[in-house]
Amino acid sequence: MSTTSATTLDSPVLRAITTHTQSENPSSFLALNTGNSVFNLPGVDGVAVYRRTGRYLVQFGGPFAAPGDYGNLLSGLRQYARDEQLHLLSVQLQRPDAEQYREAGFTVNQIGASWAVHLPEFTLRGTRFMQLRNKISRALRNGLTIEELPADEWEEALHTIDSAWLGSKGDHARPLEFLVGQVGGPAQGHRRLFVGSIDGSPVSYISYSPVYGSRSGWMHDLSRRIPGGSPGLMEAINAAAIEKFVTEGVEWLHFGFTPFTGLSEDDELPGSSPSFQWLMHFLWAEGAALYPAQSQLDYKQKWAPHAVLPEYVAFDGPASIAAFAHIFRACNAF
Structure with a gap:
């Protein structure tokens, strides 16, 4: 042992x-x-x-x-x-x-x-996704640009976003570990990072981790944003990532575990x-004070998951x- x-x-x-x-x-x-x-x-x-x-x-x-x-x-x-x-x-x-x-x-x-979308079946067309499309369009009209970037070249910008995000949670907020992902470290080469910027300054990001098995693909993992900015930042970044995953033939996008759901x-x-x-x-x-399960689920259900x-x-x-x-x-x- x-x-x-x-x-x-x-x-x-x-x-x-x-x-x-x-x-x-x-x-x-x-x-x-x-x-x-x-x-x-x-x-x-x-x-x-x-x-x-x-x-x-x-x-x-x-x-x-x-x-x-x-x-x-x-x-x-x-x-x-x-x-x-x-x-x-x-x-x-x-x-x-x-x-x-x-x-x-x-x-x-x-x-x-946990919740997952089967990408070959996914589309943002139709009235069901009208509100989601509007949020994405608003973020893009506000100048959001989205790129997939190497995390090791953007450590300072990511740290700035993390600090602002955590600061908005209150004086006693702590960054979660263990059951959420990380950015950086020895395993970073296996993750993917999509960053949203406005006027050249990074304001939000989503990190995706690989998923193995019969539902292989990527997991929408760690996500952070500068508080008080444009609506729709996360939705626009995730939509851009989905578009890229689809062109690559990725089968599944997972949204990870949410307790109590x-x-x-x-x-x-x-x-x-x-x-x-x-x-x-x-x-x-x-239990929102312990963990915001309902708001987390609201975001995931915007994408109409195919698997629970x-x-x-x-x-x-x-x-x-x-x-x-x-x-x-x-x-x-x-």
Whole structure:
């Protein structure tokens, strides 16, 4: 058994997420975020990615492992957590992961969903997209230009946008980590960056991460903008990226995971916690101060997603609010 960093681009993590795609996790590239730790076992083909916060080990996704080694890696991670006297919980599990965790004795509940557009079917024509087209047109009339740019040549401009965006969130706002993407670092060469500028000054950007598996494509990941500027900046950048992806033959654009959204009784597994299920529905309705799920979903639904993919959380033991809170601690939310 060993634990290492996920930051090096030639690490086993990159090979694992590109090779072992049977769980169909559209966010798997986040496993390469700097700050993650990696668990593996000798002779076992795969890795598990996690962050430690307090007395909790918060795992991202299920094991990225060969089918025959999946259970061994999960058992090894579970034992490692127990040996370290840590509580294990796993977040952003896909349905195939969730079923294996349930069989292993975890308490598994839906925590939200991710959303995806099938680009060969996508069009902005029609009355359904009239408001979206108007926002895009307004941004372009206000002088917005959009380019795909190398992030390493625009670090200062991106930092200026990030600082302004974070400052608009209040004095105690913190940049989220772990379950959101990054710009820069060893993995940047695999991402794509689209930047919007007005009068030559960058004012907004969207970073896209690669998605592997049967719904391969790109994930609309990290997005930032200068507050108070032209409406429609993000919509215009994403539309430009879609146009380019379509010309390249890209099949899917994913919009990533949003907690508390897409909740359905039909997606819950036997043995799920009714009280935790109630909490997820409560946070969808009343939890904007914790996470703005409704506004995030509003943006994603503008693009009329073709696929809604349930995502899950698994507790090694009963579901608990204390454990759930450590997911947000791992994300630097508080």
